Amino acid sequence: MQTTTANKSVFDVKDLNLWYGSFHALINLNFSMYKNEVTAIIGPSGCGKSTFVKTLNLMVNMIPNVHMSGEINYNDKNILNKKIDLVELRKQIGMIFQKGNPFPQSIYDNVAYGPRIHGIKKKKQLDEIVEESLKDVALWDEVKDRLQSAALGLSGGQQQRLCIARALATKPEVVLMDEPTSALDPISTLKIEELITKLKEKYTIVIVTHNMQQAARISDKTAFFLNGEVVEFSDTNQLFSNPSDKRTEDYITGRFG
Amino acid sequence: MNSRVADRIATGVLIGLATIIVVLLVGLFSYILAKGIPNISWSFLTSPSSTVQAGGGIRDQLFNSFYILFITMLITVPLGVLGGIYMAEYAQPGKITHFIRSCIEMLASLPSIVVGMFGLLIFVNTIGWGYTIIGGALALTIFNIPVMVRVSEDAVRSVPSEQKEASLALGITHWHTIKTVLIPAAFPGILTGAILASGRVFGEAAALLFTAGLSTPKLNYMNWNPFSETSPLNIFRPAETLSVHIWEINTQGIIPDVEEVANGASAVLVLSVLLFNLLARWLGSTIHKKITASK
Numbered sequence: 216m217q218t219t220t221a222n223k224s225v226f227d228v229k230d231l232n233l234w235y236g237s238f239h240a241l242i243n244l245n246f247s248m249y250k251n252e253v254t255a256i257i258g259p260s261g262c263g264k265s266t267f268v269k270t271l272n273l274m275v276n277m278i279p280n281v282h283m284s285g286e287i288n289y290n291d292k293n294i295l296n297k298k299i300d301l302v303e304l305r306k307q308i309g310m311i312f313q314k315g316n317p318f319p320q321s322i323y324d325n326v327a328y329g330p331r332i333h334g335i336k337k338k339k340q341l342d343e344i345v346e347e348s349l350k351d352v353a354l355w356d357e358v359k360d361r362l363q364s365a366a367l368g369l370s371g372g373q374q375q376r377l378c379i380a381r382a383l384a385t386k387p388e389v390v391l392m393d394e395p396t397s398a399l400d401p402i403s404t405l406k407i408e409e410l411i412t413k414l415k416e417k418y419t420i421v422i423v424t425h426n427m428q429q430a431a432r433i434s435d436k437t438a439f440f441l442n443g444e445v446v447e448f449s450d451t452n453q454l455f456s457n458p459s460d461k462r463t464e465d466y467i468t469g470r471f472g
Numbered sequence: 473m474n475s476r477v478a479d480r481i482a483t484g485v486l487i488g489l490a491t492i493i494v495v496l497l498v499g500l501f502s503y504i505l506a507k508g509i510p511n512i513s514w515s516f517l518t519s520p521s522s523t524v525q526a527g528g529g530i531r532d533q534l535f536n537s538f539y540i541l542f543i544t545m546l547i548t549v550p551l552g553v554l555g556g557i558y559m560a561e562y563a564q565p566g567k568i569t570h571f572i573r574s575c576i577e578m579l580a581s582l583p584s585i586v587v588g589m590f591g592l593l594i595f596v597n598t599i600g601w602g603y604t605i606i607g608g609a610l611a612l613t614i615f616n617i618p619v620m621v622r623v624s625e626d627a628v629r630s631v632p633s634e635q636k637e638a639s640l641a642l643g644i645t646h647w648h649t650i651k652t653v654l655i656p657a658a659f660p661g662i663l664t665g666a667i668l669a670s671g672r673v674f675g676e677a678a679a680l681l682f683t684a685g686l687s688t689p690k691l692n693y694m695n696w697n698p699f700s701e702t703s704p705l706n707i708f709r710p711a712e713t714l715s716v717h718i719w720e721i722n723t724q725g726i727i728p729d730v731e732e733v734a735n736g737a738s739a740v741l742v743l744s745v746l747l748f749n750l751l752a753r754w755l756g757s758t759i760h761k762k763i764t765a766s767k
Contacts, residue, residue, distance in 0.1 A: 272641060274637065274640065274641055277637070277640070301643070302643045302644075302645060303643065304643070305640070305641055305642060305643035306642070306643035307643075309641070309642070310641035312634060312637065312638065312641075314634065316632070316634035316635055316637070316638045317638075318635055318638070318639075318653055318657075319635075319656070319657055319763075319764040319766070320656075320763065320764060320765055321765035322765075324765070328639075328642065328644075328652070329642040329643070329644070332642075332644050332648055332652065333643070363765060364765055365764060365765045365766045366765075367764075367766070368766075378638065381638075381642070382641075382642065385642055385643060
């Protein structure tokens with residue numbers, strides 16, 4: 216498992232284990248995610264990849280009967296420590312879900328939602344944040360004339376980009392994406408992929424994907440999950456061209472999964 | 473019998489039952505209106521009721537009905553919505569929650585006359601308010617709370633969990649998420665619950681007989697001081713509502729025009745409920761459109 220990087224690590228996962236009740240869902244995970252890189256998590260359904268990404272912002276705590284052991288060090292601070300401030304953590308770590316989930320409010324209010332509640336009241340400052348966030352996701356030109364109309368009136372791909380803008384508006388450092396294109400058509404998917412490549416200049420991205428071509432296209436590092444374990448973690452090019460584990464090879468050549 | 477025949481029979485029976493309901497409703501409604509509307513006049517609506525002579529109106533009763541409705545909803549809606557939020561968002565599944573739920577359901581099935589007797593015991597006698605608007609409103613609150621809690625809980629639960637997750641993932645606290653995402657999204661459901669509860673308040677007589685009383689003091693509608701004896705806004709005065717008035721004149725009225733007054737009052741009651749529902753729905757959808765930015 217060798218990786219090459221000049222960047223500093225944002226997440227260091229050490230001996231992470233997670234149980235749903237008595238089911239051991241994540242087993243002894245050890246790997247790191249680096250600043251301004253895209254880390255892809257691939258693997259068959261039920262292998263724990265969504266669970267893993269939800270541990271990074273502790274959304275996993277919403278599920279009853281979950282317990283964890285080990286460490287997840289975010290900027291050298293263990294977030295599994297009980298004293299962690301969830302509000303602060305989730306402000307820094309944005310999350311995008313499988314299906315675009317805008318609030319039933321206007322486009323503007325969706326993007327301004329996080330900053331407003333986190334204390335930004337000035338209209339001018341909010342306007343700037345909204346514009347900047349929508350430009351970041353290449354949605355500004357499509358919606359600038361109808362910022363006050365309903366977000367739910369947008370197309371699926373636009374809704375997903377709006378959700379990304381909403382997450383960016385709180386100025387996060389990391390953006391977690393849980394199969395962000397699985398409900399989208401190929402053109403919208405392409406737009407999101409282009410967006411991810413651009414976003415990594417400013418943000419660190421962890422993306423769960425079902426689609427191996429997608430992982431190969433957009434990520435710098437890839438972790439292959441199987442039955443709750445990380446089978447292989449390395450540079451994306453290497454993992455796809457020269458996998459070191461037989462199971463990785465079987466998976467990426469389509470022999471199972 | 474094959475399934476196609478069974479299907480046809482079932483469809484026929486259901487359509488038949490639906491028709492019966494519609495016919496009953498239309499029949500009742502038009503009967504009440506046909507009998508009542510000829511008795512409604514401007515002076516009927518604006519003059520106080522009389523005790524012996526013919527020609528009394530329903531001014532005070534009409535005002536009392538709306539005022540008690542207003543006070544009741546002022547107490548019921550916040551309590552009911554907060555209770556619903558608690559049940560949907562905070563209550564952990566388990567024995568205690570189960571117990572609370574049983575209590576709410578039991579409260580919902582209490583006969584209103586029992587609630588009235590309870591009000592008589594507590595508000596009228598023990599606390600010693602006598603017959604008051606606030607006593608009536610609290611009695612009505614008791615039996616409207618369960619509906620309000622139930623409806624609010626369902627409305628909050630039916631908000632897609634993705635929206636709650638989206639908000640929490642932005643670092644928004646649970647309470648802020650409830651306030652800014654769940655309640656606005658649940659608003660139409662909560663409004664429907666409030667309208668249903670209002671209908672019950674309008675129509676209720678039994679619970680008010682012993683709490684708000686059968687009489688109304690002489691009111692001066694120019695007096696807006698809520699602490700004054702003759703002010704209509706005073707919540708510590710007795711207040712006979714329209715429903716109670718209809719019951720009262722039919723059972724113990726000695727005016728010669730009992731039937732005319734009762735019919736007119738019934739029509740006014742029905743129309744008020746209808747008007748109130750339409751208004752509440754219009755207001756609700758306006759507010760909802762404003763929050764959701766939908767056209």
